[in-house]
Amino acid sequence: MVRIILIIVVIVLSGYSLITQTLELMPYYMFFLGALILVTGLAEIQKDRKGFWGYINIAISLFVFFASIQAFLMN
Secondary structure, three states: OOOHHHHHHHHHHHHHHHHHHHOOOHHHHHHHHHHHHHHHHHHHHHHHOOOOOOHHHHHHHHHHHHHHHHHHHOO
């Protein structure tokens, strides 16, 4: 359920930015994208899969969170 809400938020924010040709909402879009990747990684780890994709998703989400904070502070 949380994943679906995050997917909808990311699609709406990115669609709005694409239509209006502005980058004002980019930090928010990146933040919600990082949250979506984090939730996906945690779901992969909870499924007890022995692969490393859950851990890779968590590492990528941390990078995206860091980049979104930097983009937010630049504004």
